Amino acid sequence: MAGKIYPVHCGLKIIDMQKISWWLLLPLLAVGCAKPTGFDYLGVRNFKVIKFGLKESTVGADVEFYNPNRYPVTMKGGSVDVYANNSYFGKTTLDSSIQIPKKDTFLLPVVLKVDMNNTAIGLIQTLAAGQDSVHIKLDGSAKVGRGGLFINYPIRYAGMQKIKF
Template sequence: MRKLIGWMLLPLLAVGCAKPTGFNYLGVKNFKVLKFGLKESTVGADAEFYNPNKYPVTMKGAAVDVYVNNNFFGKTTLDSTIEIPQKDTFLLPVVLKVNMNNTAMGLLQTLSSGSDSVFIKLDGSTKIGRGGLFINYPIRYEGMQKIRF
């Protein structure tokens, strides 16, 4: 009888331990310059994502390189643990230290010329999981993004 119950619970266990899928990137909100300097500036924003999983997941740490118009713009890291609700959107606070070289100046020129869209590329990784089991998951995105101050 115990073996029969064990075999009947096996599919539930397999579904419960299913590998979580990655998040869908929706865009950037609340873009702001936190500190402006001639050599280095600090930029903040909220990145909006959607969790397509049928269960809540936990995200531990992230490191993402940000490229704007195919030029390296900065690197952001997240060293905290965040609980992400199931089938819901969520915001991640992003803080970038930007070297004010030609890349940042080029972005400022693009935005000052009247264009409010730039090409954004994200490349990095994070750990997502549940129940104490975590996997490394790549973060990859490329696309045009409207930036509003």
């Protein structure tokens, strides 16, 4: 009877062994599909005025974050409202994908269209008067994930930020 393999019955049916093996794999699947934790906001770098206009200006900066996850993730498609000194300042959107390394800092380049209303002019006057700190508030969301599974992740921050031109 060479070439045939007969199952060994140890008191369990073969079907029950398959069910048990799926239950043993379930924790591994749960860890592999775990929801990523949020990024730690570290600050703004390289703040610059790209285009200055009387009605609308364009401002650019690199926002620094830390990824505390034990695995790399991808960020794609985000939108954030920016407030300066508790007044709406502008909106920035992310329309490309960014690969974020595990347990490391990363810079997120942002471009912000600013409506040059009283808020923007007041902020410029504040910075021109010698104050280098502004109360910044970020409110929005971005799609974050890995392995093709993405979730909408909230982006929330409020605090004082030094602005250097």
